[in-house]
Amino acid sequence: MNNYSNRPKIVVTGGAGFIGSHTVVELWNVGYEPIIIDNFSNSQPWILDRIKQLTTNDIQCYDLDCANQVAMEDLFSQLGQVIGIIHFAAYKSVSESVAHPEKYYANNMGSLQTIINIKEKFNIPDLVFSSSATVYGVADHLPVTEDCDLKPASSPYGETKQLGEQLIKDQLETGAIILRYFNPIGAHPSGLLGELPSGVPQNLVPFITQTAIGDRDHLQVFGTDYETKDGTCVRDYIHVVDLAKAHVAALSRLLSTRRTDVYNIGTGKGNSVREVIETFEKVSGEQLPVKYVDRRPGDIESIYADCGKAALALHWNATYTLEDALMHAWQWEQSLKIEKSNAA
Ligand SMILES: NC(=O)c1ccc[n+]([C@@H]2O[C@H](COP(=O)([O-])OP(=O)(O)OC[C@H]3O[C@@H](n4cnc5c(N)ncnc54)[C@H](O)[C@@H]3O)[C@@H](O)[C@H]2O)c1
Numbered sequence: 126m127n128n129y130s131n132r133p134k135i136v137v138t139g140g141a142g143f144i145g146s147h148t149v150v151e152l153w154n155v156g157y158e159p160i161i162i163d164n165f166s167n168s169q170p171w172i173l174d175r176i177k178q179l180t181t182n183d184i185q186c187y188d189l190d191c192a193n194q195v196a197m198e199d200l201f202s203q204l205g206q207v208i209g210i211i212h213f214a215a216y217k218s219v220s221e222s223v224a225h226p227e228k229y230y231a232n233n234m235g236s237l238q239t240i241i242n243i244k245e246k247f248n249i250p251d252l253v254f255s256s257s258a259t260v261y262g263v264a265d266h267l268p269v270t271e272d273c274d275l276k277p278a279s280s281p282y283g284e285t286k287q288l289g290e291q292l293i294k295d296q297l298e299t300g301a302i303i304l305r306y307f308n309p310i311g312a313h314p315s316g317l318l319g320e321l322p323s324g325v326p327q328n329l330v331p332f333i334t335q336t337a338i339g340d341r342d343h344l345q346v347f348g349t350d351y352e353t354k355d356g357t358c359v360r361d362y363i364h365v366v367d368l369a370k371a372h373v374a375a376l377s378r379l380l381s382t383r384r385t386d387v388y389n390i391g392t393g394k395g396n397s398v399r400e401v402i403e404t405f406e407k408v409s410g411e412q413l414p415v416k417y418v419d420r421r422p423g424d425i426e427s428i429y430a431d432c433g434k435a436a437l438a439l440h441w442n443a444t445y446t447l448e449d450a451l452m453h454a455w456q457w458e459q460s461l462k463i464e465k466s467n468a469a
Contacts, residue, residue, distance in 0.1 A: 132158035134204065135376065136249075138191045138240065139213030140184075141168035143320040144255070144309055146176055147369035148211060150318070153180040155373055160204065161186040162197075163214065167323060175317040192235035194242060201247045209251035209376050212240050215285065218327060219423075222282035233285035234292070241296050251379040252301040253372050256290055258361070258391070258428055259283040260305060267395070268431035271305070271387050279423050290387065299383035302375040307361035307391030307430050309368050311450030312457035319457030320365075329401060330362075330451065334458035337411040344413050346398050348420035353427055357398035361391035361429035364445035364453070374441040391430030392443040401447070408452045 135152055139145040140161030146168075152159040161173075161184060176184055189196050191214045201207065215233040216222065222229040237254070244252050260283065261269050262276025278284035293301045310330040312319030326332045336344045349356040371390045396404075402413055435441050445453075 132156055133209075134158045134160055134207045135209045135211060136160050136162060136204070136207050137211045137213065138162045138236065139168075139215065141165060141170070141172045141186065142213055144306075144365055144368055145211075145213040146172050146318050147313060147365045148213070148372045149176055149184060150179045150313070151366070151369040151373050153182065153184070157373075157376075159184055160207070162189050162191055162200070164188060164190045167216070167321075169321060172318065172321075178317055179313070179315060190236075192232060192239050194239045197239055197243055198246065201243055207247065207249050209253070209379070210240055210244060210249055211253045211372050211376075212237060213255050215255065217282065219280045219282045220327065222280050222285075226281035229281045229285055233282075234288060237289050237292055241292065244297070244300070250300050250383070251376060252293070252297065253375045253379075254289060254293055254301065254303045256303050256305045256387070257283070257286045258305050258307045258389070258430065260287050260290065261428065263425050264428055267427060268393060268429050269389065270431045271389055271434055294385065297385055299385055300379060301385045302379060303385075303387040304371060304375060304390050305387060305430075306368060307363050307389070307428070309365050310362045310454060311364040311366065311445065312453040313366065314449075314453055316453075316456040316460045319454065319461070321461075329360075329398060330454050331458075333402065333405050333413060333451075334454050336413055337405070337409060337455065338458050338462055342414065344402070344415045346402070346415055346417045347424060349417050350420070351426045353397055355397050355399045358424055359395040359397050359427035359429065361394060362396055362401065362447055362450060363391050363443055364450040367392075367443040367445050371435065371439065371441050374435075374439040378439050386438070388435040388439060389430040389432050390435060390441075391432055393430055393432045394447075395427060395429035396447055401451070404447050405451045405455070408448050409455045411455075
């Protein structure tokens with residue numbers, strides 16, 4: 126698959142975003158031709174230059190809303206044979222989804238239904254869909270397995286992931302893989318790609334790196350009285366490059382069996398908020414100003430994945446450590462600071 130024109134084409138919606146951009150690079154590295162569709166509602170066009178540096182190629186990118194069925198049909202009728210779609214494009218802020226549920230249902234459900242219609246109309250064999258561990262709510266048991274009951278969603282964002290899974294199961298008996306991500310963190314080891322949170326980050330790691338670089342006064346830790354090893358919440362932090370590789374593995378799986386299925390993608394380990402902070406301080410040499418405050422409504426105590434099913438069927442395992450992920454996230458934050466001061 127070395128000749129560019131002979132590379133099998135994979136459309137990556139949301140391919141300029143955090144997880145999408147890393148996945149585009151991994152797809153290129155193993156011989157696919159990734160084609161990005163992104164409307165840059167939560168990403169920056171300059172990410173494409175970074176992708177070019179990593180792939181030494183211009184990756185095709187279409188600035189398009191994937192919920193726009195007419196525009197999407199027009200594009201796919203010009204793309205030639207596409208063998209798979211990885212559908213990342215969605216809004217992802219839990220708090221914004223509570224404030225503006227209509228925006229989340231329209232974008233997240235509208236874009237997924239359009240993608241399913243396109244898959245059927247253009248006979249595209251494979252689809253990989255981004256779901257989330259949020260579908261488990263307070264899990265029946267830990268580590269959580271894929272057959273655990275799904276719980277009523279605690280936000281419209283979470284609801285769009287549950288409904289999205291159902292939309293796929295109802296309409297695609299074959300040819301779709303749903304990946305339930307745990308907590309994606311980290312950045313590309315090159316320092317060229319990473320997360321670009323807009324506004325105040327909702328996730329722990331960008332908050333840590335923004336505090337360490339001086340953009341935030343202090344880091345708030347919500348709750349120290351949970352029934353966990355040190356009283357703080359426990360999550361399963363997965364390096365974004367490992368997560369990107371899980372999508373490549375899912376495509377390979379679909380090539381060998383058309384079965385629609387669902388997989389957890391995490392490390393299988395739970396780390397507490399305190400452990401993440403201490404590990405960051407160790408790898409970066411920075412001391413974080415931390416304030417311990419009351420629990421935040423809606424946070425669940427502890428969740429981490431059983432990834433045995435993905436290991437067995439996708440032949441995929443996480444390889445990066447928490448130390449690696451935090452070091453890469455810190456390098457990315459520092460490179461962003463240089464980028465911002467050059468632009469100023
Ligand atoms: N990052 C996480 O913590 C996490 C966890 C679980 C699941 N997910 C899911 O993974 C997917 C990717 O997440 P991410 O962190 O890379 O998010 P991101 O916001 O960085 O990337 C999403 C990309 O999709 C684009 N987009 C959104 N709506 C679009 C539309 N209608 N048409 C075209 N482009 C559109 C955005 O501009 C952005 O580039 C999302 O579906 C998200 O819900 C993310």
